Amino acid sequence: MSTIGYENWAVDLANVGPIYPFQGWEIPMTIAGVIFWLAWHRIQFVRESEHLEKARKMGDPDKIAKHLDRY
Amino acid sequence: MDGNLNALTTVFTEFYYWVTVVFMFLIHVGFCMYEVGASRRRNHMHTLMKNVMVIPLVTVTFFFFGWWIYWAFPMFPFFGGLDHEMANANLPWSQTMGANLSDRITGVFWAAFLLFSWTAASIVSGSVIERIRSSALWVHAVLIGSVWWIIDAAWGWHYGGWMVQYLGYHDAYASGVIHAIAGGYALGVIMVLGPRIGKFASDGTPRDIPPHNPWMLTIGIFLIYTGFWGFYAACNVPAISPEVIDGQITGTTWTATNIYLAPTSLSAITFNFLMSLSGGLMAAYVVSKGDAFWTFSGGLAGVITASAGNDLYHPIQAMLIGATGVVVVYKLHFWVERRFKLDDAVGAVAVHGYSGVLGLIIAGFVLWGAPSSPYEGYAAINPVGQTIGAVIMFFVLGWLPGWAVAKMQAAAGVLRIPEEVELQGLDYAEHHAYEDAKIDIIEADKAHLAARATPAE
Numbered sequence: 001m002s003t004i005g006y007e008n009w010a011v012d013l014a015n016v017g018p019i020y021p022f023q024g025w026e027i028p029m030t031i032a033g034v035i036f037w038l039a040w041h042r043i044q045f046v047r048e049s050e051h052l053e054k055a056r057k058m059g060d061p062d063k064i065a066k067h068l069d070r071y
Numbered sequence: 072m073d074g075n076l077n078a079l080t081t082v083f084t085e086f087y088y089w090v091t092v093v094f095m096f097l098i099h100v101g102f103c104m105y106e107v108g109a110s111r112r113r114n115h116m117h118t119l120m121k122n123v124m125v126i127p128l129v130t131v132t133f134f135f136f137g138w139w140i141y142w143a144f145p146m147f148p149f150f151g152g153l154d155h156e157m158a159n160a161n162l163p164w165s166q167t168m169g170a171n172l173s174d175r176i177t178g179v180f181w182a183a184f185l186l187f188s189w190t191a192a193s194i195v196s197g198s199v200i201e202r203i204r205s206s207a208l209w210v211h212a213v214l215i216g217s218v219w220w221i222i223d224a225a226w227g228w229h230y231g232g233w234m235v236q237y238l239g240y241h242d243a244y245a246s247g248v249i250h251a252i253a254g255g256y257a258l259g260v261i262m263v264l265g266p267r268i269g270k271f272a273s274d275g276t277p278r279d280i281p282p283h284n285p286w287m288l289t290i291g292i293f294l295i296y297t298g299f300w301g302f303y304a305a306c307n308v309p310a311i312s313p314e315v316i317d318g319q320i321t322g323t324t325w326t327a328t329n330i331y332l333a334p335t336s337l338s339a340i341t342f343n344f345l346m347s348l349s350g351g352l353m354a355a356y357v358v359s360k361g362d363a364f365w366t367f368s369g370g371l372a373g374v375i376t377a378s379a380g381n382d383l384y385h386p387i388q389a390m391l392i393g394a395t396g397v398v399v400v401y402k403l404h405f406w407v408e409r410r411f412k413l414d415d416a417v418g419a420v421a422v423h424g425y426s427g428v429l430g431l432i433i434a435g436f437v438l439w440g441a442p443s444s445p446y447e448g449y450a451a452i453n454p455v456g457q458t459i460g461a462v463i464m465f466f467v468l469g470w471l472p473g474w475a476v477a478k479m480q481a482a483a484g485v486l487r488i489p490e491e492v493e494l495q496g497l498d499y500a501e502h503h504a505y506e507d508a509k510i511d512i513i514e515a516d517k518a519h520l521a522a523r524a525t526p527a528e
């Protein structure tokens with residue numbers, strides 16, 4: 001048994017196509033990939049919004065002035 | 072890969088595109104350095120992170136749908152339906168979109184296009200630094216990198232695209248399909264986003280916000296030049312026979328071609344890349360009176376202006392076209408800045424957008440009547456087709472979506488960072504503990520030194 005469909009390379013390569021594991025599962029893999037991508041945006045968006053809200057009240061005026069001087 | 076010649080051609084082509092991809096990575100490194108060099112210290116890490124995360128987000132979305140769009144959209148929606156026959160092999164679940172010994176080209180060809188996508192997104196990223204929310208920019212990055220530019224590529228940068236067939240659109244090294252669209256998109260976003268605090272005086276006079284590190288900027292743009300070599304090579308098909316092209320070319324002489332499968336050579340584009348770079352640098356030096364920022368950017372603008380026709384131009388034509396473009400772009404940048412109070416932090420709208428538009432129109436005149444394609448029945452290159460193409464690239468597929476999405480983000484309050492955060496700096500908010508610790512330890516060390524110091528004798 002092999003996840004890629006070949007247990008050895010005693011084959012004519014002219015007859016070999018895909019060699020990745022779990023062939024036939026491409027659509028479920030795509031769905032999983034798209035969920036991963038969209039979830040990333042959601043998580044990042046929520047975190048950034050919370051972070052910016054906290055950051056608005058975080059600054060010490062003296063330190064901010066020093067930051068501005070540093071350019 | 073039947074036969075030694077086919078095998079050699081396939082392996083050479085596979086390796087050729089792979090090398091171009093590695094070279095083009097330097098464009099993104101250069102953009103990162105350029106943006107960080109142009110930003111102020113208090114925004115460095117966020118500026119860098121904003122551009123770095125363009126890489127994975129555009130990559131995965133270009134895998135999921137961007138690549139399919141290129142093959143499905145050449146005639147869609149105005150002159151035909153989706154080309155499912157070509158596009159199905161490029162769906163994310165297609166067996167050729169992975170390790171597959173019967174297809175050794177799709178992966179590297181996909182990657183070459185993908186690196187163009189990063190570039191398009193990164194151009195937009197530069198113009199909005201120091202005030203856009205990262206989450207907002209990353210939505211724009213996905214849209215410009217995996218949707219809008221690849222639609223324009225299907226229409227105008229594909230051997231069967233309707234713009235090529237009916238308008239005679241010619242844009243061999245992407246003056247329009249990458250630079251004009253990205254510059255137009257950036258313009259749409261910054262019109263809604265607004266300028267950085269302090270960019271304009273109360274009477275409306277623009278202030279210069281100089282780069283904090285000109286050396287980083289310099290290295291960044293030289294890396295972009297270097298990556299641009301790879302970009303040029305990636306726009307070519309390296310070796311193909313007339314039989315495979317199956318068009319009007321007669322005989323059996325193999326050739327390199329542009330993306331339209333019309334003949335050119337690496338030698339021709341090497342002449343023209345260097346001469347247009349030189350024309351741009353020289354004109355920018357003169358027009359900016361030796362300003363380093365604009366001289367270096369002018370080199371890039373020179374190449375971009377000549378790129379539409381750099382497969383066919385004479386090198387001296389490429390030089391003069393590059394020089395002309397830079398003068399116009401430089402003047403236009405400052406006029407737009409003063410007139411419309413727009414803050415384009417790195418001059419991206421000008422260097423990429425205006426240069427791209429101008430380059431397309433110039434190519435229409437200089438290459439007037441030249442064949443846009445090796446296939447019968449295609450319109451010849453002409454000024455009207457190129458001008459319509461420039462409008463489609465800059466305004467229709469660039470400016471309009473950028474402006475519309477930015478408007479929606481602004482209405483939802485998720486486009487721009489709060490004013491307090493802009494003043495204190497994006498990095499202050501995140502790294503205040505690091506800064507506090509650093510100040511503490513420096514003061515402690517100084518106190519220790521003072522305690523140990525003895526008066527000079």
